[in-house]
Each structure stands twice: as C-alpha cells, then as structure tokens.
Amino acid sequence: MISIRDVNHNIGSARILKDINLDIPRAGATAIIGPNGAGKSTLLNLVARLQPLQTGSISIDGQDVGKTPTAQIAKALAIVSQQNFVASRLRVRDLVGFGRWPHHRGRMGPEDHEAVDQALAAFDLLSFQSRFLDELSGGQQQRAFVAMGFAQGTDWLLLDEPLNNLDMFHARALMKRVHGVSRSGAAGGRQVLMVVHEINYVAAWADHVVALREGEVALQGAPEEILTSAALSGLYEMDIQVSEHQGRPLVLHHV
Amino acid sequence: MTPASAFSNTRASYLAMALLLTLLCGVSLFVGTADLPWAGNWLDREALKILLISRLPRTAAAVLTGSSMAVAGIIMQLLVRNRFVEPGTTGTTEAAMLGLLLVTLLAPSTPIFLKMVIAAISALIGMGGFLLLARRLPPSQPLLVPLVGLIYGGIIGAGVIFIAYQADMLQYLAVWMSGEFSGVLAGRYELLWLAGAMAVLAYFAADQFTIAGLGKSAGVSLGLNYGQVMALGLLTVSMVTALVVVTIGMVPFVGLVVPNIVSRFMGDNLRANLPIVAGLGGILVLASDIIGRVVRFPYEIPAGTIFGVFGATIFLWLLLSRPARAS
Numbered sequence: 001m002i003s004i005r006d007v008n009h010n011i012g013s014a015r016i017l018k019d020i021n022l023d024i025p026r027a028g029a030t031a032i033i034g035p036n037g038a039g040k041s042t043l044l045n046l047v048a049r050l051q052p053l054q055t056g057s058i059s060i061d062g063q064d065v066g067k068t069p070t071a072q073i074a075k076a077l078a079i080v081s082q083q084n085f086v087a088s089r090l091r092v093r094d095l096v097g098f099g100r101w102p103h104h105r106g107r108m109g110p111e112d113h114e115a116v117d118q119a120l121a122a123f124d125l126l127s128f129q130s131r132f133l134d135e136l137s138g139g140q141q142q143r144a145f146v147a148m149g150f151a152q153g154t155d156w157l158l159l160d161e162p163l164n165n166l167d168m169f170h171a172r173a174l175m176k177r178v179h180g181v182s183r184s185g186a187a188g189g190r191q192v193l194m195v196v197h198e199i200n201y202v203a204a205w206a207d208h209v210v211a212l213r214e215g216e217v218a219l220q221g222a223p224e225e226i227l228t229s230a231a232l233s234g235l236y237e238m239d240i241q242v243s244e245h246q247g248r249p250l251v252l253h254h255v
Numbered sequence: 256m257t258p259a260s261a262f263s264n265t266r267a268s269y270l271a272m273a274l275l276l277t278l279l280c281g282v283s284l285f286v287g288t289a290d291l292p293w294a295g296n297w298l299d300r301e302a303l304k305i306l307l308i309s310r311l312p313r314t315a316a317a318v319l320t321g322s323s324m325a326v327a328g329i330i331m332q333l334l335v336r337n338r339f340v341e342p343g344t345t346g347t348t349e350a351a352m353l354g355l356l357l358v359t360l361l362a363p364s365t366p367i368f369l370k371m372v373i374a375a376i377s378a379l380i381g382m383g384g385f386l387l388l389a390r391r392l393p394p395s396q397p398l399l400v401p402l403v404g405l406i407y408g409g410i411i412g413a414g415v416i417f418i419a420y421q422a423d424m425l426q427y428l429a430v431w432m433s434g435e436f437s438g439v440l441a442g443r444y445e446l447l448w449l450a451g452a453m454a455v456l457a458y459f460a461a462d463q464f465t466i467a468g469l470g471k472s473a474g475v476s477l478g479l480n481y482g483q484v485m486a487l488g489l490l491t492v493s494m495v496t497a498l499v500v501v502t503i504g505m506v507p508f509v510g511l512v513v514p515n516i517v518s519r520f521m522g523d524n525l526r527a528n529l530p531i532v533a534g535l536g537g538i539l540v541l542a543s544d545i546i547g548r549v550v551r552f553p554y555e556i557p558a559g560t561i562f563g564v565f566g567a568t569i570f571l572w573l574l575l576s577r578p579a580r581a582s
C-alpha cells in the first residue's frame with residue numbers, strides 16, 4: 001500500500017496539492033483521473049521522489065520515501081514520466097536494459113537479459129531493438145520508455161499517461177498487459193498506479209480509481225462507483241453520459 | 256541488426272581502432288626533423304636517445320591529450336545533456352587559464368604540479384558556473400546552451416586577456432591556447448598520464464554517466480546517486496582540461512568533434528563507446544601532429560591548428576547532414 005499523509009505542495013503562492021490524505025491499496029491497477037492541471041503528475045512525482053516533499057509523508061509498503069535510500073526505492077518502485085526527452089542516442093535494447101541497472105549496478109546477468117527480452121516482446125519492440133531512439137516514431141518511443149519501466153521489475157510501477165501517442169491496438173495491448181501483470185506471479189502480482197485520460201480504458205481495466213481536481217482528492221473507489229454520469233460531469237464540468245457494456249461502464253464523453 | 260551482430264561490430268571497431276593507433280604511433284616515432292641514424296639493422300645509441308627523450312614522449316603526449324580530451328568532451332555532453340558542448344566552448348578552458356595565469360603572476364616559482372592543481376580548481380569553478388547557467392535554459396532550445404557557453408567563456412577569456420595584457424604576459428596565453436607537441440620532452444609531459452588515468456577511471460562509471468544523460472527523472476527513478484556522478488564528472492573534466500592546458504595547450508574541438516562522430520555511428524552508450532571515443536581522440540590528435548610535422552618540413556605547424564581546420568570542417572558536416580538509417 002502507498003500511504004500519502006498530509007501532503008501539500010506549493011509552487012510560489014500557487015497551491016498545487018492541498019492536504020492530500022490517500023491510500024493506494026494493493027488492488028492491482030489503480031487509475032488516477034482528473035482534468036489537466038489537477039496535480040496528477042505532481043502527486044506521482046512526489047511518490048516517486050522525483051520532486052522533494054514539502055510537507056507530510058509518503059510511504060511505500062511501509063518504507064518512508066523521504067528516508068529510504070534512493071537505490072533501495074529503485075528496486076521497489078519504477079516511474080515512467082509524462083515527458084521523456086532524451087538527448088543522447090541509445091539503442092532501444094540498451095535503453096530498456098538500463099531499467100535493470102538498479103538490480104545489477106554493473107554488468108547484466110542472464111536474468112537481466114531475460115527481463116529485457118520479455119519487456120521488448122511485451123511492447124512489440126523486438127523488431128526495433130537495435131534502432132536508435134531518435135529513429136522511432138512518437139508512439140514507438142513511448143512504448144520503449146514503458147518497456148524500460150516494466151523491465152525494472154519493481155513491485156510498484158507508476159505510469160504517467162502511458163497511452164500518450166499510442167494507437168488503439170497498442171493502447172489496448174498496454175492496458176491488457178498492465179492488467180495481466182497485476183494479477184500474475186507470486187504475492188498477488190505487481191501493483192500499477194497510472195494516470196489515464198482515456199476514461200474508457202479506466203472503465204475496462206482499472207481495479208481502483210482516484211479522481212483529483214484542483215489539487216484535492218475529489219473521489220475514490222471502484223470504477224463502477226466513480227464512473228457515473230453525475231460524478232464525471234461534476235469532475236470535468238461537462239455533460240457526460242454513461243452507459244453500460246458487458247457489465248462495465250461505457251463513458252460517452254465525445255459527443 | 257541483431258544484438259549479437261551489434262556486439263561483434265563493437266568488437267570489430269575496437270580492433271580497427273587499436274590497429275590504426277598502433278600504426279600511427281609507429282609512424283610518429285620515425286617522423287621528425289632529426290633523422291634516426293641506423294647502425295646495421297638496428298638503431299644506434301644516438302637514435303635510441305632521440306627516441307626515448309623526444310619521439311616517444313611526444314607520441315604519448317599526443318595520444319593522451321586526444322584521448323582524455325575526447326573523454327572529457329563526452330562526459331560534459333552527457334552531464335549537460337547537450338551535444339554541442341565541450342570544455343573549450345563553455346568557459347572551462349578559460350577558467351583553467353585564469354587560475355594558471357593568476358598563480359604564475361602571483362607566485363611564479365610554484366611547482367608545476369601545484370600550478371596544475373590550482374588551474375584544475377579554477378576550471379572546476381568555471382564549469383560549475385556554466386552548469387548552473389545551463390540548468391536555467393529551456394531544453395527545447397538545444398542551441399542556446401553552446402551559445403551561452405561561448406559568451407560565458409568569452410567573458411572569462413576577456414578577463415584573462417586583460418590581466419595578461421596588463422601584466423605583460425600575453426606570450427604565455429599564446430602557448431596555453433595553441434596545443435603544440437614540438438616542445439614535449441621526457442620529464443615535461445608526464446602529468447598527462449594523470450589525465451589518461453582520469454579517463455580510465457571514468458570508464459568504471461560509464462553506466463552512471465549514460466544514465467545521467469537520460470535526464471534527472473530517469474536517473475532518480477533508477478536510484479542513481481546524481482550528486483556523486485556530477486562530482487566525478489566535474490572532477491574528471493576540470494582535471495583533464497587543466498592538465499592539458501598546463502602541459503600542451505588547448506587543442507580546440509577534440510571534445511566536440513570526436514564524441515559526435517562516434518555517437519553518429521555507435522550511439523551514446525558509454526560502456527561500449529568510451530574506448531572508441533578515447534581511441535579516436537588519440538588517433539586524430541596524433542594524426543594532426545604528424546601532419547603538422549610533415550607539411551612544411553622542416554618547420555612545424557601546431558597540432559591544434561591542424562585539428563582546428565579539420566575539426567571545424569567535420570563538425571559542420573555533422574551538423575548539416577542528418578543520419579538516414581533504417582534497419
């Protein structure tokens with residue numbers, strides 16, 4: 001469980017996050033939704049220690065993010081950021097390989113190569129593995145970064161808008177994959193915390209939903225509870241219809 | 256291309272690099288104003304002396320300078336996350352000269368090693384200042400970074416020239432600014448081995464530097480000790496710069512051109528790259544020195560001048576032609 005206690009975040013006089021108290025259960029895949037600028041990325045970055053915590057505390061399965069050595073957290077939690085700009089030229093395979101660095105910190109062993117192979121295969125990257133990143137399309141690059149996060153093999157995986165630039169085939173494949181890893185393996189699978197805008201992917205694949213709005217937790221609960229016409233219309237300040245498809249909510253927000 | 260063939264390509268490039276370097280070293284030993292007299296099939300005593308006192312040190316100095324400066328260049332590029340920087344275009348060299356100038360002015364009898372240390376500290380401060388500046392620049396404008404570097408270096412350089420002019424020491428500057436190997440003799444270049452050692456040390460942190468080049472978020476996420484890597488990089492670059500300025504004088508463009516050429520063909524994974532970067536740096540600087548020795552024989556043209564001409568041309572070509580490649 002990730003516990004977030006009394007977390008505030010200010011930039012200048014702007015209050016980006018206001019008194020966040022939130023538990024992310026080990027439920028499988030948790031989706032964070034909310035309008036642009038709600039503070040989703042900021043919250044994710046604080047959990048992943050990419051930004052220093054101003055007030056309050058965050059712990060991951062009992063390990064305090066502020067006090068645990070960063071190298072140790074790297075084996076428990078991985079994050080794929082919203083913006084991934086890389087100036088250096090790396091081959092896709094090497095990039096994904098660096099996801100294993102927290103484990104070996106030197107030369108890759110056989111299990112590291114295996115994890116890289118699996119991640120490459122899972123994100124349909126095998127045919128590009130020897131290409132340089134700057135020779136890939138936007139969606140292919142995005143998949144490479146997500147594969148790198150997967151290869152890190154951590155119990156917690158944080159994904160900030162992983163569906164960016166992906167076509168529908170790869171977007172669905174990614175969500176299926178996330179769903180799959182959160183269920184397979186020992187100890188109940190790996191936990192995924194992801195920011196997703198495409199609400200129907202949340203409806204179809206998420207186990208738990210947290211909605212942020214203007215720096216506060218507006219709603220949280222099971223997808224069926226959160227993805228209702230009333231709740232979503234309030235969250236996004238627009239008229240949203242919700243119907244049903246195969247027992248899951250189907251959100252009609254585009255018409 | 257499969258990973259296996261990429262691997263054998265790397266091995267082949269290592270081999271080619273080593274062969275070429277050995278070949279050039281051989282040429283370098285036998286090219287120069289003084290003819291090596293032969294006694295029968297073997298060199299006589301006199302020749303051996305020339306070889307040991309002048310040719311061998313000169314060859315080693317050129318290779319060490321080229322290798323260590325190329326390594327310093329790529330480390331700086333990864334830390335700044337910008338392809339177009341090197342110590343010579345970001346004020347680091349000028350800062351090293353400033354330290355060296357001040358210590359020469361205020362305490363001329365300081366031993367050379369101590370002078371080098373002071374120049375290195377000065378270079379460290381200069382590079383630190385540039386890193387702080389570069390951090391404030393938007394990553395969406397990559398060309399802004401080298402531009403700001405040039406201006407920053409220009410300001411420090413102007414200060415250096417002003418002080419040197421006032422103190423009537425401009426001739427020292429001329430020596431520090433144009434890399435030249437004709438004065439290299441045994442006993443006067445050995446500090447450069449330290450620069451070589453720094454480059455070797457950097458190899459052990461190759462992965463860390465590559466990860467730092469991925470950006471701060473990726474580094475933190477992978478549990479990289481960012482401060483430690485930064486410190487090691489700063490130390491390596493400033494030491495190498497100071498050592499080269501003190502012993503040989505600046506060879507412009509090496510740190511810029513060599514990593515860019517290598518990156519073009521092999522990418523930026525330092526673990527695979529660094530030996531190639533170091534090798535190519537050594538090869539190109541040594542080749543420049545040899546060319547400088549023969550084009551106007553028996554006079555010599557400084558290696559820095561030769562490299563400047565070729566380096567600038569190659570760099571322009573790299574800038575203007577984008578790689579087109581599909582697997």
Ligand SMILES: Nc1ncnc2c1ncn2[C@@H]1O[C@H](COP(=O)(O)OP(=O)(O)OP(=O)(O)O)[C@@H](O)[C@H]1O
Binds near residue numbers: 011016036039040043
């Ligand atoms: N450096 C900054 N200076 C000032 N305000 C900032 C800065 N960075 C972010 N903000 C503000 O913080 C708020 C939260 O940003 P955040 O990136 O967390 O939003 P988000 O919920 O991830 O949005 P999106 O859906 O667009 O990714 C936004 O209102 C943004 O304008």
Ligand SMILES: [Mg+2]
Binds near residue numbers: 040082160
């Ligand atoms: Mg965001």
